Amino acid sequence: xxxxxxxxxxxxxxxxxxxxxxxxxxxxxxxxxxxxxxxxxxxxxxxxxxxxxxxxxxxxxxxxxxxxxxxxxxxxxxxxxxxxxxxxxxxxxxxxxxxxxxxxxxxxxxxxxxxxxxxxxxxxxxxxxxxxxxxxxxxxxxxxxxxxxxxxxxxxxxxxxxxxxxxxxxxxxxxxxxxxxxxxxxxxxxxxxxxxxxxxxxxxxxxxxxxxxxxxxxxxxxxxxxxxxxxxxxxxxxxxxxxxxxxxxxxxxxxxxxxxxxxxxxxxxxxxxxxxxxxxxxxxxxxxxxxxxxxxxxxxxxxxxxxxxxxxxxxxxxxxxxxxxxxxxxxxxxx
Amino acid sequence: xxxxxxxxxxxxxxxxxxxxxxxxxxxxxxxxxxxxxxxxxxxxxxxxxxxxxxxxxxxxxxxxxxxxxxxxxxxxxxxxxxxxxxxxxxxxxxxxxxxxxxxxxxxxxxxxxxxxxxxxxxxxxxxxxxxxxxxxxxxxxxxxxxxxxxxxxxxxxxxxxxxxxxxxxxxxxxxxxxxxxxxxxxxxxxxxxxxxxxxxxxxxxxxxxxxxxxxxxxxxxxxxxxxxxxxxxxxxxxxxxxxxxxxxxxxxxxxxxxxxxxxxxxxxxxxxxxxxxxxxxxxxxxxxxxxxxxxxxxxxxxxxxxxxxxxxxxxxxxxxxxxxxxxxxxxxxxx
Numbered sequence: 257x258x259x260x261x262x263x264x265x266x267x268x269x270x271x272x273x274x275x276x277x278x279x280x281x282x283x284x285x286x287x288x289x290x291x292x293x294x295x296x297x298x299x300x301x302x303x304x305x306x307x308x309x310x311x312x313x314x315x316x317x318x319x320x321x322x323x324x325x326x327x328x329x330x331x332x333x334x335x336x337x338x339x340x341x342x343x344x345x346x347x348x349x350x351x352x353x354x355x356x357x358x359x360x361x362x363x364x365x366x367x368x369x370x371x372x373x374x375x376x377x378x379x380x381x382x383x384x385x386x387x388x389x390x391x392x393x394x395x396x397x398x399x400x401x402x403x404x405x406x407x408x409x410x411x412x413x414x415x416x417x418x419x420x421x422x423x424x425x426x427x428x429x430x431x432x433x434x435x436x437x438x439x440x441x442x443x444x445x446x447x448x449x450x451x452x453x454x455x456x457x458x459x460x461x462x463x464x465x466x467x468x469x470x471x472x473x474x475x476x477x478x479x480x481x482x483x484x485x486x487x488x489x490x491x492x493x494x495x496x497x498x499x500x501x502x503x504x505x506x507x508x509x510x511x512x513x514x515x516x517x518x519x520x521x522x523x524x525x526x527x528x529x530x531x532x533x534x535x536x537x538x539x540x541x542x543x544x545x546x547x548x549x550x551x552x553x554x555x556x557x558x559x560x561x562x563x564x565x566x567x568x569x570x571x572x573x574x575x576x577x578x579x580x581x582x583x584x585x586x587x588x589x590x591x
Numbered sequence: 592x593x594x595x596x597x598x599x600x601x602x603x604x605x606x607x608x609x610x611x612x613x614x615x616x617x618x619x620x621x622x623x624x625x626x627x628x629x630x631x632x633x634x635x636x637x638x639x640x641x642x643x644x645x646x647x648x649x650x651x652x653x654x655x656x657x658x659x660x661x662x663x664x665x666x667x668x669x670x671x672x673x674x675x676x677x678x679x680x681x682x683x684x685x686x687x688x689x690x691x692x693x694x695x696x697x698x699x700x701x702x703x704x705x706x707x708x709x710x711x712x713x714x715x716x717x718x719x720x721x722x723x724x725x726x727x728x729x730x731x732x733x734x735x736x737x738x739x740x741x742x743x744x745x746x747x748x749x750x751x752x753x754x755x756x757x758x759x760x761x762x763x764x765x766x767x768x769x770x771x772x773x774x775x776x777x778x779x780x781x782x783x784x785x786x787x788x789x790x791x792x793x794x795x796x797x798x799x800x801x802x803x804x805x806x807x808x809x810x811x812x813x814x815x816x817x818x819x820x821x822x823x824x825x826x827x828x829x830x831x832x833x834x835x836x837x838x839x840x841x842x843x844x845x846x847x848x849x850x851x852x853x854x855x856x857x858x859x860x861x862x863x864x865x866x867x868x869x870x871x872x873x874x875x876x877x878x879x880x881x882x883x884x885x886x887x888x889x890x891x892x893x894x895x896x897x898x899x900x901x902x903x904x905x906x907x908x909x910x911x912x913x914x915x916x917x918x919x920x921x922x923x924x925x926x
Binding site for chain 1 (some may be wrong): 655656664761762763764765767768769770771772773774775777779780784786789790793794795796797802804805808809811813817843844847848849850919
């Protein structure tokens with residue numbers, strides 16, 4: 257656990273840095289998600305309040321659904337920016353690679369303030385504010401707003417709320433801490449619309465996702481007395497421009513079915529190469545099963561890559577599941 | 592808005608009532624949901640702490656997914672109870688009909704404490720604690736726990752959290768107030784597992800739901816340049832024991848698709864009788880459209896019943912949507 261005094265010192269140094277300079281480049285990470293976008297817009301609003309100028313950059317385009325956030329239309333692509341910056345603030349960026357190809361925008365004597373919550377952050381900044389226990393970088397942004405005595409506004413509150421909401425999966429992941437909920441409570445006092453933001457940020461379905469979901473559900477089967485559900489997507493069924501975001505969450509449709517203990521999702525990334533996701537509800541250690549295939553994960557969620565025949569690996573998996581301690585316990589329980 | 596002093600007075604009277612008597616019947620509402628079950632178990636835990644005896648009753652069985660809640664196995668059906676009660680506490684029950692057929696369990700001189708958050712509550716109790724601004728009856732239960740100075744425990748916190756979570760749709764409905772979030776923050780301090788509870792209470796998919804979803808998604812079509820999505824379920828496609836819970840949320844798969852403004856779901860309840868749900872994202876007033884068919888609802892969510900041919904009413908609806916002000920605005924915007 258990080259020493260909270262150290263964190264407070266980092267916050268205070270970040271506050272000084274922000275007050276001392278001007279003309280900032282604010283960098284969010286490639287393939288931007290709700291937390292990095294919201295953190296970068298929070299920083300922009302904060303700098304605007306302090307009368308500082310800033311430029312927002314992201315190597316990749318911002319997903320349309322985040323258009324509702326204030327200043328989101330001011331996030332530029334790298335090629336749109338012609339000048340260079342000697343003061344850079346990165347948000348939710350765990351290492352330099354995640355900044356994208358922004359080096360042409362930096363002066364030789366650039367100073368970087370690195371604000372992040374990833375435990376893997378390599379402290380690449382000249383100043384670093386890293387709190388691995390924070391649920392979202394927006395949680396640190398909230399602390400920074402307080403550190404700088406900046407009054408909350410509906411705009412600031414909406415940004416911070418969006419970051420908290422998206423990085424906790426709608427207050428559903430284990431990182432949903434009392435602090436997250438207390439901050440959310442305070443933000444709601446400033447006119448944040450929890451329903452509207454959740455609908456836009458969490459419930460929007462991409463066109464590709466609905467396509468692959470249609471196919472995956474048509475393949476879904478519940479087997480072994482209702483304890484295992486599985487489905488697959490063949491490479492030739494996937495839309496050309498499918499991303500891993502589009503197929504995310506499909507495994508949950510197998511695992512979440514009432515009575516199902518293990519859910520399995522096979523995604524054929526190319527001919528006979530499958531990415532396999534395993535999920536369990538309560539008893540079966542799917543981490544151990546994935547490990548036997550040189551995969552990773554933990555007891556309730558794991559995955560691995562398999563080269564070969566789908567039917568063959570499915571049968572192997574069913575056998576492995578049925579030999580697990582958890583399965584035996586479950587079978588005894590339900591007899 | 593209810594006078595907060597009046598509410599405090601009601602809470603204090605409820606506290607007196609609870610302390611003065613013993614041997615309570617705790618009644619939750621028929622077709623029990625997360626809030627009524629959690630409120631009734633909160634009441635049971637509270638009475639147990641005070642050394643009082645109680646019997647829990649519900650006319651209907653408790654959905655399996657709520658088995659994780661403490662004392663949930665003690666909720667009895669009416670026929671299992673042989674004695675009568677002169678002190679009854681109802682939770683989340685808006686009127687006497689919602690109590691179910693419990694009159695054989697009551698003495699002639701029964702006194703009822705009625706705790707509820709429905710604005711429609713008809714104050715059928717001898718004592719009533721009604722707070723229509725509460726997001727859930729469990730919010731009132733939290734206030735009662737504080738009123739009685741009962742220390743929070745993990746069990747109490749898990750019950751109250753489950754009620755708040757389910758009645759706010761996972762902190763996504765507009766009733767998600769700062770107070771709800773502050774209570775949730777405090778409850779998390781007592782070892783509540785937000786992820787586990789959300790998974791069980793919100794993400795469990797019934798077998799019938801997965802069946803109807805498979806069919807509904809296979810019928811789903813996106814039309815009118817991606818602005819309208821619609822799907823249907825024919826009566827002969829529905830499982831025999833389908834409930835309205837099983838088909839709930841299907842309309843969201845149409846409306847939530849990126850770029851879609853209006854989502855339409857037709858459920859054929861019997862031959863050529865359709866229940867039609869309309870949802871819009873931002874511009875089209877689907878409440879006005881449903882009203883023209885003698886339906887109800889509001890600008891973003893409405894519904895009506897139609898007797899006739901699906902293709903015919905679909906074409907009528909498309910015409911009505913395209914003639915709406917919102918649609919014209921949207922078309923201008925996207926040209």
